[in-house]
Amino acid sequence: MREDFLLLNPGPVPVAREVREAMSEPMVSHRSAEFEAVYERAQDHLDYVFEHSTPSGDSTSSGGTSLMLNGTATMGMEAAVANLVGDGGEVVSVVNGKFGRRFARIADRYADTTRVEFDWGEPVDVDAVADAVGPETDVVTMVHNETSTGLLNPVEDVGEVAGDADARYVVDGVTSIGGDELRIDDWGVDVAITDAQKALAAPPGLSAMYVTDDVKPDLDGEAAPFYEDLDWHLRKADSHQTPFTSAVPLFRALAEAAARIREEGMPDRIARHREQSAAFRAGFHEMGLESFPELNETAEYSNTLTAIRLPAGARGDDAAAFMDAVNARGVSISGGQAHLGGDIFRVSNMGQLTSQQVLRGIRTVGEAFREVGVDVDVQAGVAAARDELR
Numbered sequence: 001m002r003e004d005f006l007l008l009n010p011g012p013v014p015v016a017r018e019v020r021e022a023m024s025e026p027m028v029s030h031r032s033a034e035f036e037a038v039y040e041r042a043q044d045h046l047d048y049v050f051e052h053s054t055p056s057g058d059s060t061s062s063g064g065t066s067l068m069l070n071g072t073a074t075m076g077m078e079a080a081v082a083n084l085v086g087d088g089g090e091v092v093s094v095v096n097g098k099f100g101r102r103f104a105r106i107a108d109r110y111a112d113t114t115r116v117e118f119d120w121g122e123p124v125d126v127d128a129v130a131d132a133v134g135p136e137t138d139v140v141t142m143v144h145n146e147t148s149t150g151l152l153n154p155v156e157d158v159g160e161v162a163g164d165a166d167a168r169y170v171v172d173g174v175t176s177i178g179g180d181e182l183r184i185d186d187w188g189v190d191v192a193i194t195d196a197q198k199a200l201a202a203p204p205g206l207s208a209m210y211v212t213d214d215v216k217p218d219l220d221g222e223a224a225p226f227y228e229d230l231d232w233h234l235r236k237a238d239s240h241q242t243p244f245t246s247a248v249p250l251f252r253a254l255a256e257a258a259a260r261i262r263e264e265g266m267p268d269r270i271a272r273h274r275e276q277s278a279a280f281r282a283g284f285h286e287m288g289l290e291s292f293p294e295l296n297e298t299a300e301y302s303n304t305l306t307a308i309r310l311p312a313g314a315r316g317d318d319a320a321a322f323m324d325a326v327n328a329r330g331v332s333i334s335g336g337q338a339h340l341g342g343d344i345f346r347v348s349n350m351g352q353l354t355s356q357q358v359l360r361g362i363r364t365v366g367e368a369f370r371e372v373g374v375d376v377d378v379q380a381g382v383a384a385a386r387d388e389l390r
């Protein structure tokens with residue numbers, strides 16, 4: 001691995017040295033006081049992230065519990081749905097990308113699921129969601145930041161729809177939480193889920209979720225998979241433990257990563273993510289490239305990852321040569337997922353990137369385009385991005 005390797009995939013993201021070092025401490029039992037201290041530290045800092053992710057840093061929750069599960073966010077998404085719907089339950093899933101679709105597929109296993117579907121990259125029509133949600137709806141699932149398309153979805157508006165119908169609202173904040181705004185009470189969120197390896201900038205393997213006090217009485221742990229019984233997880237969390245063996249090194253890493261977020265403070269962190277994603281967009285637009293997602297009055301560009309249409313000469317069968325040219329420069333970016341393969345590329349600014357790393361990402365992508373014969377003005381792109389950075 002090159003010294004200067006730069007990971008710009010939308011997770012896992014680069015992990016700070018202190019976070020990596022936390023994993024190499026001597027092993028302890030997950031039932032020891034040492035581990036309980038790690039859990040408590042992680043939980044305390046995660047409470048801060050879930051509750052204070054606003055530009056002002058004000059709290060947006062009247063109460064809830066942060067939990068960590070041994071398993072990535074897909075497990076957290078499943079746990080949330082499975083604990084909230086019993087036999088004959090009804091779920092409405094908003095789908096405008098791969099992760100909205102994943103939520104619907106999970107819900108299919110536990111409930112009658114209605115999909116409110118849009119083309120990937122198209123904004124959500126909130127009226128269409130309102131038409132699908134009714135008094136019979138138990139749960140509405142929603143992805144905040146659709147990683148497959150770079151679109152920031154209207155969590156607040158859909159939350160209002162769910163609230164009007166007295167449905168529970170489960171939000172996948174996997175690529176927003178820790179990097180962008182989240183308002184638990186204002187947006188009517190009952191359960192919010194994220195992954196360690198995204199904007200929390202920890203290694204992959206754990207998910208974190210916030211369960212509001214208000215939704216707790218509706219959880220039915222016995223209806224869920226044994227490993228995902230949230231009543232049990234909540235009981236054990238009171239004593240800073242997990243029901244089963246905790247992935248001790250990963251908990252240590254997450255505690256350290258979350259402590260670093262608190263040190264930066266969510267207001268500064270949100271501002272930095274917004275600035276860096278604006279820089280990526282400005283740089284690529286200046287090179288004549290186009291953003292992939294479509295916007296409307298409620299949908300915005302993601303503040304944590306940028307999805308750009310591949311231009312002629314680097315699209316379809318030509319995409320592999322472009323990606324190889326990026327890789328050869330020691331930078332890793334992502335292509336499109338599923339049917340978007342060969343159509344778009346995606347770069348992340350989640351976690352702890354510096355301005356220099358953002359500029360290097362733009363320069364590298366520009367140079368890779370030139371290498372495969374796409375005529376872009378690399379210097380102009382870098383200059384436009386620099387103007388967006390403090």
Ligand SMILES: Cc1ncc(COP(=O)(O)O)c(C=O)c1O
Pocket residue numbers: 010011072073074075099143145146147148172173174175195
């Ligand atoms: C928005 C979103 N939701 C859910 C997931 C699922 O995460 P995992 O594969 O880590 O379980 C991802 C992963 O990229 C994601 O971006």
